[in-house]
Amino acid sequence: MFCYQCEQTTRSQDGDGCQTAKGICGKDTTTSDLQDLLAYAIKGIAQYATRARQLGKTDPEADAFILYGLFTTLTNVNFNAARFTTLIHEAVAIREQMKELYHTAAGERGAAIEELSGSACFVPAKNHDELLQQANLSAILKDRDTQGDSIVGLRAMMLYGVKGVAAYAYHAHVLGYDSEEVFERLEKALDFLAEEPNDLNELLTANLEVGAINLKVMEQLDAANTGNFGAQEPAKARISPLKGKAILISGHDMKDLHELLEQTKDTGINVYTHGELLPAHGYPKLREYPHLAGNYGGAWQNQIEDFAAFPGPILMTSNCLIEPAPAYRQRIFTAGPVGWKGVRHIENHDYAPLIQAAKALPGFKEDAEEKTVTVGFGRHAVLSVADKVIDAVKTGAISHFFLIGGCDGAAPGRNYYSDFAEMTPDDSVILTLGCGKFRFYDQDFGNIGGIPRLLDIGQCNDAYSAIQIASALADAFDCDVNQLPLSLMISWFEQKAVAVLLSLLSLGIKGIHLGPTLPAFLTPEVLAILVEKFDIKANGDPAEDLAAEMAA
Amino acid sequence: MPSIPYFSVGYAPRTVHAVFSELTFEQKVMSHTITIITNDQQSIQFECDDKQNIQDAAEAAGHFPPAICKSxxxxxxxxxxxxxxxQLADYSAxxxxxxxxxxxxxxxxxxxPQGDLVINAPYAADKIQTHQPGAREATIVELEVLAERTVKLSLQLIADEENGLSFAFEPGQFVExxxxxxxxxxxxxxANTPNWEGKLEFLIRLQENGVFSNYLKHHAKTGDNIKVHGPAGTFTLQEQSINPLCFVSGGTGLAPFMSILRRMEEWGEDHPVQLFLGVNNEQEIFCHQELKDLQDKLPQLNVNxxxxxxxxxxxDYHGTPVDALAQYLQQTQIQPDIYLCGPPPLVESATQVAIQHGVDADKIYCERFA
Structure with missing residues (x-):
């Protein structure tokens, strides 16, 4: 096992990366190796899909499998080793279909058939021990001795970015929004990786292309969410429980939430969001369900305490799952790409077992004192008062915008973001997105001429909304986004955040503060390039960083 | 890892130690540090004196490693x-x-212990409970004779305020x-799967002079109340293994496997499984139809x-499940994880057969009738 795809990966003087029997996230060696092997097999699908597509042939099953398969390999998604052996064999079967499609298309067009190698020829062993030995083919560090850490790190960053793109595209896909352009570019990116590139500049360019694909995907997911549930509107979300039977739904998947709300209609069961599903309360068509009772608990890393205390079943729809504690292992269910061996997986949105569990479990015995937070400041809401905001900037009522966005996590250094938010001056506006906000989302920051100082834009993928807001402001002030009084304080944890970071870089956005620690896959050499080109900054002391940003 | 006070386990506190420090107190009560490392590389630590067994010391320190008879x-x-x-005290042969x-x-x-001990436990840390769940009340809803000397006991839990009707257990676990x-x-x-209706099901062999058997034969009737303690036990599937599964059961040793297989069917799992059920004669066969139904629903399941x-x-097979296991291991290409449940002699001989056929000892999981 070697894995350094997330922020919490082991850091040591002997080298960064999790390489013991179990990673920090809880994934064991077998699962980690099989995940690498699945990504390898998926590259093989992309090799043929790219070529078949050039000849006018596509296969929606293969496109969808790429999204789903890569999503299962994100941090804190699927820990079920047996599931990965099945997926590897499925991936190879789909690759063979794509190979046939390519060969047929080439035959029809009279085109020469390229003989492909590497992932395209991978034959998974039937014996499990031998299959695990094959993980050497896909090991992240396999070319370290010949290519060096920077090439290996850039390949890894690109793969992780692709995983993030695939995860966002999967969320849009389940809501009925696909894009052939995205599939084409994503498969090309995987095909490029399958060739095991070793040119640093080419890899940097390819990484930025992943960011550009992700912009398109976030736009698609924005369209999927607003198309299905209406544009986000500012709304109060209750964060204290109500008496009665209860289901908690966590992760990111709005489709799962919508289906659950439909199936629990008129059952008397209240549905509570958790973590990155808090922004659901801003979507009008989801708010129409009176039993969408509120949000319970904080960010993902607190789930052991939150889930243990919740008196009903829990549905985990996507990242971030951590090892279910015995206290709730029997009443947590997984859906979509998520999995933990011994935890019940729900297929096809059939929530009957979850509803049965909610009826059997005690639920909340009484109403807690009402507490609320306001969510729903997506691009539509913010831009609807754009004139007011622009005036406030012009008159000096608003001096600065801080986007404090991204993931939360368990690392003590993440209090940087709450410290930073608390220190921001009263004439500044804080925009949040992702689960990092849970460290300060319930504080009263006041308002500036009726505009709340704390505006939550939504989930991490609503970085798209943030970009739209920034672009609109830049247009209004006839300047570049980089010239706006805007600071980006980005906290990253997993691969969706890598994709978002690459998106920001692909737009040429400079001066991003990235923390709480920099990715282990960025070598000093690559970091120096990113600093030179994009002025990326590591977190320092929050007060000093704030002063520097205000002075800039 | 929890921090355990030095004199936490049934000893005089430190102040007493100070008072008697001139009087070779150490010789009277030697405390040793016990570290239990679970198979997922987690550990717990507590103190134990040389006159106390490790199970008791662990429980006194708030850890409850799996144990049934404690004797x-x-x-x-x-x-x-x-x-x-x-020192190892007497135990059953x-x-x-x-x-x-x-x-x-x-x-x-x-x-x-005679000194500090480091102990490897063959189960994951989540099997060590931090509290013992309180007893639940249940009612007998059915007592059905399945075959010669085998009955199925069905219980209905009574809902309580804390748990409602839920009763969390893992297939393979037991209750008292x-x-x-x-x-x-x-x-x-x-023998059944975890459910949200408070239903519990057991397969019980009626022993000639068994006290519980006598109770079931002569006294138990529908509507009677029984207390349920637990669940407990570590005879559950090794979650992260990707090897095929081989289940060997003697008589009602089938119960944990029924629970596991029923859950595989409920969850639509596709892990390959070979099950051997051993009985003395055809009159003793039970759950035959249900096993056939499970085979229909789980194409990867083979039952002998x-x-x-x-x-x-x-x-079907003439002979003991141990003979059948030997033949199976001779033919199979991929070494399975082997789960054995039944009378101790069956478990011992099946273990020997498995090891003779090259199965790693740490891939053999056993549950013996006490």
Whole structure:
């Protein structure tokens, strides 16, 4: 096992990366190796899909499998080793279909058939021990001795970015929004990786292309969410429980939430969001369900305490799952790409077992004192008062915008973001997105001429909304986004955040503060390039960083 | 890792130590640090004196490693001592290997430390409970004779405020059933799957002079109340293994496997499974139809009912499940994880057969009838 795809990966003087029997996230060696092997097999699908597509042939099953398969390999998604052996064999079967499609298309067009190698020829062993030995083919560090850490790190960053793109595209896909352009570019990116590139500049360019694909995907997911549930509107979300039977739904998947709300209609069961599903309360068509009772608990890393205390079943729809504690292992269910061996997986949105569990479990015995937070400041809401905001900037009522966005996590250094938010001056506006906000989302920051100082834009993928807001402001002030009084304080944890970071870089956005620690896959050499080109900054002391940003 | 005070386990507190420090107190109460490392590389640590067994010391410190009889009779607290000196008190024959000191096999309930010990436990950390769940009340809803000397006992839990009707257990675990008025308590594996209706099901062999058997035969009736303690036990599927599964059961040793297979069917799991069920004669066969139904729903499941004294008409396996296991291991290309449940002699001989056929000892998981 070697894995350094997330922020919490082991850091040591002997080298960064999790390489013991179990990673920090809880994934064991077998699962980690099989995940690498699945990504390898998926590259093989992309090799043929790219070529078949050039000849006018596509296969929606293969496109969808790429999204789903890569999503299962994100941090804190699927820990079920047996599931990965099945997926590897499925991936190879789909690759063979794509190979046939390519060969047929080439035959029809009279085109020469390229003989492909590497992932395209991978034959998974039937014996499990031998299959695990094959993980050497896909090991992240396999070319370290010949290519060096920077090439290996850039390949890894690109793969992780692709995983993030695939995860966002999967969320849009389940809501009925696909894009052939995205599939084409994503498969090309995987095909490029399958060739095991070793040119640093080419890899940097390819990484930025992943960011550009992700912009398109976030736009698609924005369209999927607003198309299905209406544009986000500012709304109060209750964060204290109500008496009665209860289901908690966590992760990111709005489709799962919508289906659950439909199936629990008129059952008397209240549905509570958790973590990155808090922004659901801003979507009008989801708010129409009176039993969408509120949000319970904080960010993902607190789930052991939150889930243990919740008196009903829990549905985990996507990242971030951590090892279910015995206290709730029997009443947590997984859906979509998520999995933990011994935890019940729900297929096809059939929530009957979850509803049965909610009826059997005690639920909340009484109403807690009402507490609320306001969510729903997506691009539509913010831009609807754009004139007011622009005036406030012009008159000096608003001096600065801080986007404090991204993931939360368990690392003590993440209090940087709450410290930073608390220190921001009263004439500044804080925009949040992702689960990092849970460290300060319930504080009263006041308002500036009726505009709340704390505006939550939504989930991490609503970085798209943030970009739209920034672009609109830049247009209004006839300047570049980089010239706006805007600071980006980005906290990253997993691969969706890598994709978002690459998106920001692909737009040429400079001066991003990235923390709480920099990715282990960025070598000093690559970091120096990113600093030179994009002025990326590591977190320092929050007060000093704030002063520097205000002075800039 | 929890921090355990030095004198936490049934000893005089530090102040007493100070008072008696001139009086060779150390010789009177030698406390040793016990570290239990679970198979997922987690550990717990607590203190234990040389006159206390490790199970008791762990429980006194708030850790509850799996154990049923706590008197050396069942083997459920079996572990391996990696380092340190200890004394092993008497235990039932066949529970540990013949020369347990060679493999450093121990029973937590029969082990008395002579120094600090590091112990490897063959289960994950989540099997060590931090509290013992309180007893639940249940009502007998059915007592059905399935075959010669085998009954199915079905219980309905009574909802309580804390849990409602939920009763969390993992397939393969057992509970203890208590009849307080008869001062009677016995452990049985659950044969059904975890559910939200408070239903519990057991397969019980009626022993000739068994006390619980007599209760079931002569006194138990629908509507009677039984106390349910637990769940407990580590005879559950190794979650992260991707090897095929091979289940060997003697008689009602089928119960935990029924629970596991029923859940596989409920969840639509596709892990390959070979099941051997051993009985003495055809009259003793039970759950036959249900096993056939499970086979229909789980194409990757192969069931062999092994009849020791079979009639000529018997079309499935003639012989013991251990013989059947030997043949299976000879033919199979991929080494399975082997799960054994039944009387101790069956478990021991099946273990030997598996090891003779090259199966790693740490891929063999056992549950013996106590």
């Amino acid at each position: 050396g009779g069942c083997g459920s607290c079996m572990a391996h001592c990696e380092s340190g000196d200890y 066949g529970i540990l290997p013949e020369n347990p000191e060679e493999t450093q096999s121990i029973l937590l309930c029969r082990t008395f 059933l208590e009849i307080p008025e008869l001062n009677l308590k016995r452990a049985y594996s659950l 009912i092994c009849v020791w004294q079979a009639s000529e008409n018997w079309s």
